[in-house]
Amino acid sequence: MKHIKTVQTACVKIPVSGKACGECQTSCQSACKTSCTVANQKCESDR
Amino acid sequence: MENILSSLFYGGTFVVHVFQMKGKKIAYDSEVASIHELDDLAYDVLRLFVEMSGSTPPMKEFQNLAQEKAYEFSEVLACRDELIGLISQGQLFAPCQPFEYQDLYPEEPAIKAMCLHICHDCNLRCKYCFAGTGDFGTGKRSMLDLETGKKAIDFLLAASGNRHHLDVDFFGGEPLMNWPVVVSLTEYCERKSRESGKEIRLTITTNAVMLDEDKTKFINDHMKNCVLSIDGRPEVHDKMRPGIGGSGSYERVFSRIKSFLLARNAEDAKYHEHYVRGTFTRENLDFSLDVIHLAEVLGARQISVEPVVAESGSGYDIRLSDLPQIEKEYEDLAEYISKTREQKDPVHFFHFIMDMKGGPCVYKRLKGCGVGAEYCAVTPTGDIYPCHQFVGEEKYLMGNVHNLEQILDENGNMKTGKKATDILSPDVRKTFIDRLMPNKEACKACFARYNCGGGCPANSVHATGDLDGMYEVGCRLAKKRMECSIWLSLSSLSN
Numbered sequence: 001m002k003h004i005k006t007v008q009t010a011c012v013k014i015p016v017s018g019k020a021c022g023e024c025q026t027s028c029q030s031a032c033k034t035s036c037t038v039a040n041q042k043c044e045s046d047r
Numbered sequence: 048m049e050n051i052l053s054s055l056f057y058g059g060t061f062v063v064h065v066f067q068m069k070g071k072k073i074a075y076d077s078e079v080a081s082i083h084e085l086d087d088l089a090y091d092v093l094r095l096f097v098e099m100s101g102s103t104p105p106m107k108e109f110q111n112l113a114q115e116k117a118y119e120f121s122e123v124l125a126c127r128d129e130l131i132g133l134i135s136q137g138q139l140f141a142p143c144q145p146f147e148y149q150d151l152y153p154e155e156p157a158i159k160a161m162c163l164h165i166c167h168d169c170n171l172r173c174k175y176c177f178a179g180t181g182d183f184g185t186g187k188r189s190m191l192d193l194e195t196g197k198k199a200i201d202f203l204l205a206a207s208g209n210r211h212h213l214d215v216d217f218f219g220g221e222p223l224m225n226w227p228v229v230v231s232l233t234e235y236c237e238r239k240s241r242e243s244g245k246e247i248r249l250t251i252t253t254n255a256v257m258l259d260e261d262k263t264k265f266i267n268d269h270m271k272n273c274v275l276s277i278d279g280r281p282e283v284h285d286k287m288r289p290g291i292g293g294s295g296s297y298e299r300v301f302s303r304i305k306s307f308l309l310a311r312n313a314e315d316a317k318y319h320e321h322y323v324r325g326t327f328t329r330e331n332l333d334f335s336l337d338v339i340h341l342a343e344v345l346g347a348r349q350i351s352v353e354p355v356v357a358e359s360g361s362g363y364d365i366r367l368s369d370l371p372q373i374e375k376e377y378e379d380l381a382e383y384i385s386k387t388r389e390q391k392d393p394v395h396f397f398h399f400i401m402d403m404k405g406g407p408c409v410y411k412r413l414k415g416c417g418v419g420a421e422y423c424a425v426t427p428t429g430d431i432y433p434c435h436q437f438v439g440e441e442k443y444l445m446g447n448v449h450n451l452e453q454i455l456d457e458n459g460n461m462k463t464g465k466k467a468t469d470i471l472s473p474d475v476r477k478t479f480i481d482r483l484m485p486n487k488e489a490c491k492a493c494f495a496r497y498n499c500g501g502g503c504p505a506n507s508v509h510a511t512g513d514l515d516g517m518y519e520v521g522c523r524l525a526k527k528r529m530e531c532s533i534w535l536s537l538s539s540l541s542n
């Protein structure tokens with residue numbers, strides 16, 4: 001009997017180039033002017 | 048080009064976060080972003096592994112667990128082996144990946160986003176306003192003139208180096224009070240986009256008091272994003288967001304935002320992105336009801352309601368003792384959001400949105416919001432600050448766009464041997480370029496560190512006096528929102 005259901009396997013996003021491109025939106029530029037949230041920003045290379 | 052990033056090396060602590068929410072038991076490995084749903088036994092056994100920092104606990108720990116919780120010992124061992132398998136596959140207790148900080152960018156960081164203060168004045172007198180109801184605590188209300196605004200855009204273009212995507216937020220005060228400058232600067236940005244080959248994406252943040260049909264059309268034709276401020280239920284909104292005479296502003300802004308949303312959401316609208324944004328305080332700790340009000344009564348589908356950041360003693364500042372209630376509110380809100388996902392037109396709550404399979408790269412998550420390094424604010428006098436939260440604080444003044452002639456010739460081209468950062472304070476700039484999440488002690492063992500990127504430095508320094516200090520209220524709430532995001536992802540990822 002399995003006791004653990006893995007719903008998301010390991011994934012760490014490292015750019016293909018090995019470096020950040022710096023093109024994505026800054027978090028305060030969307031709807032966040034007082035509480036920093038980075039992880040909901042989109043990657044420009046995914047658009 | 049020089050690279051002024053320090054040559055540091057990151058090897059943090061692995062963090063497996065095990066928690067319960069709304070009847071679910073969940074494990075999240077922050078280093079590799081893996082998510083696991085656990086049964087009761089796995090929840091208990093995994094916690095033994097967490098206490099051992101991922102090492103297999105001694106046999107007597109499993110015997111004790113079986114005895115205390117009346118589990119079959121053979122099942123406890125089977126569960127242990129299941130976990131050992133996941134650990135060996137790198138799905139749990141994954142070792143930290145070392146990163147060279149010099150891999151953050153191909154070159155040095157470049158300012159490519161700007162909060163442009165169209166005016167330092169406002170037609171509301173919101174009690175919690177960090178901008179001192181528009182004048183940023185200066186006692187002097189002012190408007191951005193077109194010449195200064197154009198220089199701000201020229202500075203952004205020059206500072207952005209080889210970045211293609213630039214962002215400008217028309218901010219205030221209340222930017223609609225200086226509407227002709229908004230229109231002219233929009234046209235200027237569009238012309239400069241064509242000439243430079245760069246994409247300048249425009250946003251406007253407004254309280255909607257002056258949002259009429261013409262302005263709505265202009266915004267929808269030209270601005271990629273629009274943020275509209277309303278706090279929720281009428282009595283909540285009116286208490287904190289009165290007009291200059293003290294009367295509530297709810298009725299005025301509600302109808303204008305409703306009309307705006309209809310136009311923005313029309314199929315033939317050029318741009319659809321927007322957020323209806325509110326603030327909650329300890330006056331409305333039951334803020335999930337305000338989000339639901341914005342969704343059900345106003346009809347908003349993109350909602351961001353954030354905790355107030357206010358000085359202690361203001362009366363409406365959020366205190367540590369308020370957190371248990373707020374955390375429960377977030378859970379209730381997550382449940383509401385989950386239910387709307389079964390509908391044709393679901394509600395999106397900004398701080399629960401998280402792309403569990405992708406999202407920004409790890410470097411973005413290490414760098415955080417980019418304050419002062421990729422992002423800046425420009426005031427009506429042309430002063431440049433690291434972000435809108437630092438405006439008026441002399442020690443963080445980075446420069447002034449009127450000094451642009453030192454680096455650009457009369458045709459707007461960079462003078463030989465010059466660069467845009469020459470007009471910026473090297474000390475202030477370095478302070479913010481060096482800002483990286485792993486430098487914050489409190490982040491080293493936090494499961495949410497790749498979500499908030501180290502949190503808001505302005506909040507940290509205002510709460511603790513240290514840019515790397517821990518704003519505990521903000522951290523606790525960021526962690527709770529992350530738990531809610533993970534909980535919400537269970538159903539979508541399982542499908």
